Amino acid sequence: MSLDTAPPPARQQRRATPPAPKGPSAAARWARRAPLLPALIFTIIVTQLPFVATLIISVLRWNSLDPDNRGFAGFDNYAAVFTDANLRSSIVTTVILTVVVVVVCLVLGLGLALLLDQKFRGRGLVRTMLIAPFLVVPVAAALLWKHALYNPEYGLFNGAITWLWSLFGADRPPQPEWISDMPLVAVEAALVWQWTPFMMLILLAGLQSRPMDVVEAARIDGATPWQIFRYLTFPHLRQYLELGGLLGSIYIVQNFDAVFTITSGGLGTANLPYTIYQTFYQAHDYGQASAAGVVVVIGSLIIANFALRVVSSLLKDEVK
Amino acid sequence: MRRPGRLIAELVTVVVAAVVAFPLYWMVLTALKPADEVISADPRPWTLAPTLDSFTRALTVQSFGRYFLNSLVVALVVVVLSLLMSFLAATALTRFRFRGRTTMLIMLLVVQMVPVEALTVPLFFMMRSVGDAVPLFGLNHLGSLVLVHLAFSMPFAIWMLRGFVAAVPVELEEAATLDGASRFRFVWQVLFPLVAPGLVATSVLAFIHAWNDFLFAKTFIISAAENQTLPLALQVFVKPDQNDWGAIMAGSTLMTIPVLVFFVLVQRRLVSGLAGAVKG
Numbered sequence: 302m303s304l305d306t307a308p309p310p311a312r313q314q315r316r317a318t319p320p321a322p323k324g325p326s327a328a329a330r331w332a333r334r335a336p337l338l339p340a341l342i343f344t345i346i347v348t349q350l351p352f353v354a355t356l357i358i359s360v361l362r363w364n365s366l367d368p369d370n371r372g373f374a375g376f377d378n379y380a381a382v383f384t385d386a387n388l389r390s391s392i393v394t395t396v397i398l399t400v401v402v403v404v405v406c407l408v409l410g411l412g413l414a415l416l417l418d419q420k421f422r423g424r425g426l427v428r429t430m431l432i433a434p435f436l437v438v439p440v441a442a443a444l445l446w447k448h449a450l451y452n453p454e455y456g457l458f459n460g461a462i463t464w465l466w467s468l469f470g471a472d473r474p475p476q477p478e479w480i481s482d483m484p485l486v487a488v489e490a491a492l493v494w495q496w497t498p499f500m501m502l503i504l505l506a507g508l509q510s511r512p513m514d515v516v517e518a519a520r521i522d523g524a525t526p527w528q529i530f531r532y533l534t535f536p537h538l539r540q541y542l543e544l545g546g547l548l549g550s551i552y553i554v555q556n557f558d559a560v561f562t563i564t565s566g567g568l569g570t571a572n573l574p575y576t577i578y579q580t581f582y583q584a585h586d587y588g589q590a591s592a593a594g595v596v597v598v599i600g601s602l603i604i605a606n607f608a609l610r611v612v613s614s615l616l617k618d619e620v621k
Numbered sequence: 622m623r624r625p626g627r628l629i630a631e632l633v634t635v636v637v638a639a640v641v642a643f644p645l646y647w648m649v650l651t652a653l654k655p656a657d658e659v660i661s662a663d664p665r666p667w668t669l670a671p672t673l674d675s676f677t678r679a680l681t682v683q684s685f686g687r688y689f690l691n692s693l694v695v696a697l698v699v700v701v702l703s704l705l706m707s708f709l710a711a712t713a714l715t716r717f718r719f720r721g722r723t724t725m726l727i728m729l730l731v732v733q734m735v736p737v738e739a740l741t742v743p744l745f746f747m748m749r750s751v752g753d754a755v756p757l758f759g760l761n762h763l764g765s766l767v768l769v770h771l772a773f774s775m776p777f778a779i780w781m782l783r784g785f786v787a788a789v790p791v792e793l794e795e796a797a798t799l800d801g802a803s804r805f806r807f808v809w810q811v812l813f814p815l816v817a818p819g820l821v822a823t824s825v826l827a828f829i830h831a832w833n834d835f836l837f838a839k840t841f842i843i844s845a846a847e848n849q850t851l852p853l854a855l856q857v858f859v860k861p862d863q864n865d866w867g868a869i870m871a872g873s874t875l876m877t878i879p880v881l882v883f884f885v886l887v888q889r890r891l892v893s894g895l896a897g898a899v900k901g
Contacts, residue, residue, distance in 0.1 A: 343710075349728060350747070352740075354740075354746075354747070416633060416634040427634055429888070430641060433881075434645065437645065437648075437880075440833075441873030445873065450647070494641070
């Protein structure tokens with residue numbers, strides 16, 4: 302995973318060399334840095350403070366329904382997170398939901414990016430159409446899937462099935478209750494629809510930044526399109542896949558709108574953010590909810606790492 | 622590539638695009654259908670009697686225009702401030718070597734993973750304290766939303782812009798210094814234009830982030846109805862038993878338009894912008 306945020310050593314050394322023959326004094330260096338510091342300090346305050354507050358609250362016994370009993374709880378909240386059956390099952394749901402959505406989005410996004418990378422008439426329009434789902438407000442997208450597509454009585458899916466059946470002269474078409482028959486898949490499908498464009502954009506950016514002269518040379522040397530893909534394009538795309546996997550995992554682990562809107566966390570689709578929401582707004586147990594939040598952070602890191610490994614090892618095996 | 626293969630690929634792309642975009646067509650269509658067609662056992666992919674009734678209901682119920690403006694103000698202020706601040710912070714984090722720099726960058730990513738549901742309570746108390754000092758940024762004011770969206774869009778923006786700043790050769794800075802340019806001048810007249818594609822990509826995501834928010838608007842703006850934002854207006858039509866789907870879809874359509882406009886404006890630069898985020 303490309304979490305190694307330090308630049309490559311060679312560049313770092315070069316940067317370490319000050320422009321003047323003899324380095325300016327420490328005071329002078331800080332004076333030069335000063336104009337940029339407010340932004341940095343503001344960032345630290347605004348981004349890190351709430352997280353620190355969450356960490357602190359996560360070790361407190363703090364339930365607003367029981368305000369007198371407030372105090373230090375140690376790791377009790379964390380123990381509760383892992384022993385509470387509801388929370389535990391929501392951890393499993395979160396993992397499944399995230400891995401499925403991220404992997405499917407990456408694969409579909411890669412396919413679409415490869416198709417879009419070619420020049421053809423109307424490409425701009427097609428690209429805008431493919432990106433559009435990403436631009437819809439998540440709550441609206443979830444409402445759209447729930448009502449307009451999944452609804453068994455007047456939804457588009459069952460309407461389409463009826464139409465197809467009547468086309469072949471068959472009556473009594475199957476009318477599945479999409480959301481209650483396959484709740485998790487229903488949520489996943491809506492999320493895949495909304496997040497594939499994002500992956501596609503990142504991968505398309507990767508495709509368009511690849512050195513075309515090398516590809517051209519390979520083509521002249523008689524490489525097949527598949528060879529070009531697996532030996533040139535794919536290695537180049539790896540870090541874009543990693544970026545997409547990482548960002549996708551961060552967003553999907555946290556997904557709340559789709560779960561809340563489509564199933565209201567019922568039928569075994571309650572993921573951690575949803576359970577946290579309930580712990581906060583219904584049980585008012587701030588300590589336990591914060592602990593669950595910290596668990597989500599750790600989980601995101603693990604899932605992001607895992608999802609990436611899966612995707613790149615799957616494709617890497619084929620390369621060998 | 623061979624010709625027939627290419628033709629098939631193009632055809633597949635167009636078909637996939639049509640399938641992907643169809644739910645959106647359905648959204649607009651539902652908004653335009655007359656009420657009795659919206660909920661029908663035989664949904665049809667067209668309507669013979671398009672009507673703007675749903676849009677009228679969405680626009681007239683409550684002060685939709687006011688909410689729209691609030692949302693727009695918050696999103697635009699967040700975009701401008703987060704671009705400015707994260708550009709400077711990314712420059713600092715890329716160009717300066719100091720202890721804890723890598724930790725700092727990783728921490729930025731980690732806070733991005735904290736579910737916002739878990740942060741609302743600490744943030745609520747923080748905003749209440751801020752409001753005691755500076756009312757404009759406290760609860761019930763749009764300023765509180767700006768602050769919190771800044772906090773959530775900046776880590777990502779910094780992380781993206783870092784790659785762009787790193788891609789600008791250090792020699793360029795040295796040359797500018799030798800030519801007598803101050804650091805300030807270098808940052809604004811050399812670095813800033815070079816990083817512009819990254820700023821575009823970042824601004825789209827910051828805009829979408831602030832525009833889509835529902836949770837914070839609901840938590841922070843408690844009693845000042847005139848400072849509510851758009852996603853809450855949509856909730857008016859969602860009722861336990863009798864949902865006004867036509868109006869919901871009309872509202873959704875109206876909410877999507879600004880994002881679409883903003884996106885189309887910057888679309889050309891977006892892809893190259895995302896590409897630069899990885900170099901570095």
